[in-house]
Amino acid sequence: MSTTIVLGAQWGDEGKGKVTDFFASKADLVVRFQGGNNAGHTIVVDDEKFALSMVPSGVMYDTCTPVIASGCVVDFEVLKKEIDSLNQKNIDTSNLKLSYNAHIIMPYHKVLDELIEESLGDRKIGTTKKGIGPCYGDKIQRKGIRIQDFLSPEKFKSKLQENLNEKNKIIEEIYKGKALNFDEILSEYETFRELIESLSTDTSLFISNSIKENKNILFEGAQGTLLDIDHGTYPFVTSSNTSAGNASIGSGIGPLNFEKVVGVTKAYISRVGTGPFMTEQSNKIGDYLIEKGAEFGTVTGRRRRCGWLDLVSLKYSARINSLSELFITKLDVLTGLDEVNICVGYKFKDQELTDYPLVEDILEKSTPIYKSFEGWNDDISSITEFNKLPESAQTYINFIEEFTEIPIKYISVGPERKQNIIR
Ligand code: GDP
Ligand code: IMO
Ligand code: MG
Numbered sequence: 001m002s003t004t005i006v007l008g009a010q011w012g013d014e015g016k017g018k019v020t021d022f023f024a025s026k027a028d029l030v031v032r033f034q035g036g037n038n039a040g041h042t043i044v045v046d047d048e049k050f051a052l053s054m055v056p057s058g059v060m061y062d063t064c065t066p067v068i069a070s071g072c073v074v075d076f077e078v079l080k081k082e083i084d085s086l087n088q089k090n091i092d093t094s095n096l097k098l099s100y101n102a103h104i105i106m107p108y109h110k111v112l113d114e115l116i117e118e119s120l121g122d123r124k125i126g127t128t129k130k131g132i133g134p135c136y137g138d139k140i141q142r143k144g145i146r147i148q149d150f151l152s153p154e155k156f157k158s159k160l161q162e163n164l165n166e167k168n169k170i171i172e173e174i175y176k177g178k179a180l181n182f183d184e185i186l187s188e189y190e191t192f193r194e195l196i197e198s199l200s201t202d203t204s205l206f207i208s209n210s211i212k213e214n215k216n217i218l219f220e221g222a223q224g225t226l227l228d229i230d231h232g233t234y235p236f237v238t239s240s241n242t243s244a245g246n247a248s249i250g251s252g253i254g255p256l257n258f259e260k261v262v263g264v265t266k267a268y269i270s271r272v273g274t275g276p277f278m279t280e281q282s283n284k285i286g287d288y289l290i291e292k293g294a295e296f297g298t299v300t301g302r303r304r305r306c307g308w309l310d311l312v313s314l315k316y317s318a319r320i321n322s323l324s325e326l327f328i329t330k331l332d333v334l335t336g337l338d339e340v341n342i343c344v345g346y347k348f349k350d351q352e353l354t355d356y357p358l359v360e361d362i363l364e365k366s367t368p369i370y371k372s373f374e375g376w377n378d379d380i381s382s383i384t385e386f387n388k389l390p391e392s393a394q395t396y397i398n399f400i401e402e403f404t405e406i407p408i409k410y411i412s413v414g415p416e417r418k419q420n421i422i423r
Contacts, residue, residue: 002259003211005247006327007221009263009317011271013297013304015329015412017041019264020057020220022410022420028215029065030058031207033250034240035222036073036105036135038128040298044415048089051298054079055086055096056220062092069203070101071240071250073135074147075110076192083195097206098199100148101252106160107188108167108180109134115175125236126273128299136239138163147200150189160185204252211257219247219258225317226271233363236275244321263323263406265314267331267396270304272297276360278368279307279343293333308370310343311403316356318406326404329412331393332419337375340396344403345369373399381414386423 004023008014021043024030037053043060044050050060054074058064068074083093109131116134117124127133138144143163150156161182168179210217223242226232231243240246248255268289271277280286282305289295289306296303317323334340346353346366357363376390383389389397401408411421 002216003219003257004217004260004262005219005221005244005258005321006262006264007242007244007247007321008224009265009314009321009323009326010224010269011226011277012222012224013040013270013272013295014224014264014266015327016221016264017043017052017057018329018412018415018417019262019327019410020218021045021060021417023218023262024058024061024064026216027058027061027064027218029067029207029210029217030056031067031069031203031217031219031247031251032056032072032222033069033219033247034071034242035238036130036132037075037078038130038132038238038299039222041220041222042298042415043417045417047416050086050089053082053299055082055093058218058220059086059091059093059096065095065097066093067097067203067207068099068102069207069251070099071246072099072102073105073132073139073240074098074102075105075130076189076196080192080195096199097201097203098147098196099203099252100146100151100200102147103135103139103144104147104150105131105135106145106163107185108164108171109138111171111177111180112167112175115171115177119175124274126275130299133239147196150193150196151200156189157186160189207251207253211253219251221247225320226313228320231320233275236273260324261321262325262327263314263317263321264327264329265317266293266309266329267334268293268306268309270295270306272300272302272304276363277305277307278313278346278363278366279310280305281307285337288337289333292336293330308341308343308368309400310368311400312343312346312354312356314400315354315404318404323406325409326400326406327410327412328397328400328408331397331411332379332381332413334375334393334396335380336377340373340375341370342373342396342399343368344371371399381419383413384421386411386421389421
């Protein structure tokens, strides 16, 4: 048996889709354990690009069963579209499994996500407006509608009525929005019944049995550690736990079942939406990284903010997640820069911090301390052996490994499935 968690060590978009797909050729199951269609995971196979938001990245292999587990939130319309689009490209989705306990993103969640963001003005989070926060909010308040509630038509009707009464009041009276119609929602959701019935199951039991049968299982994280609701840059975070512990909770299998945790990190860093960003480069360097790295959101098309790699936050991420190895992506994007910087500490008043500060005020008043590295110009995008990389690129990678004390086992040098260095 092997069980591996793949997750983002930064603010998302690290290349989890590519990395999950890389490992998925040998996996029997790929499990999404949190998040919803706020995720946008890209896989490139023979120049064809696939953007997945809800279906786990293992779907690309016939031999792999994709599982959407209990910790996820699901928008039926998006799920159906994604399945249809994969099927049109001859990718089989017939073995996809969906947990009875996953929560449903309802139309009022999306409306509220928009209205709440608008009302926040300057303090807005910059959410994906997919209804993620309001849906998880209902789950925590024990008002949410789960897949199993939907499967029982009478229960679904009464839960929808109860929720809609409350949500319409909030929408109209607090946010001055337009109320939603019960019958329209009900009839729209009926069109998904057959599909959802065919996918739903007890995924916790299915994964547990697969572990007993010595299957290879991958757990695919969404978003990134710094967007974790408990451990990220709150309130500028997503509404679920994105870190490794939630692979256990969100999948419904005990914590002793996990063997490896692969942290995916870019060779630099990016962030979409608002919130603190210690090493942000709002200058020519940032523009270079955005252009060369094609840093535009998979889900919303928004321009991602870019900056230098931050080893203080990467070390924090390694600690929070028990990272056993690192998968560095997008090293090729740094090619062509004269000088490459890495943040090795935060300066706060007269102190030098090397542990990530949890207190927001300290984080906001700190400035980055950089170590400079010589850049490289040779095209590295077809290199498959570490010692063939330019010496300065090797020095850069070796420094990250020494600083974080986490082995860098893989380096990605392009978006294609095969563009990897295995060390
Ligand atoms: P995810 O959300 O973590 O799966 O990442 P996204 O798919 O949102 O963003 C990563 C982007 O970088 C995608 O467009 C990938 O195709 C691309 N990508 C992944 N690895 C590499 C790499 O090593 N080099 C380059 N140039 N692009 C990469
Ligand atoms: P993947 O899986 C990058 C960000 C949003 C916003 C914050 C809250 O592709 O890495 P939400 O809609 O979740 O309530 O938004 O989280 N965010 C992401 N940023 N990649 C993602 O997913 C993200 N999912 C959410 O931009 O700042
Ligand atoms: Mg993404």
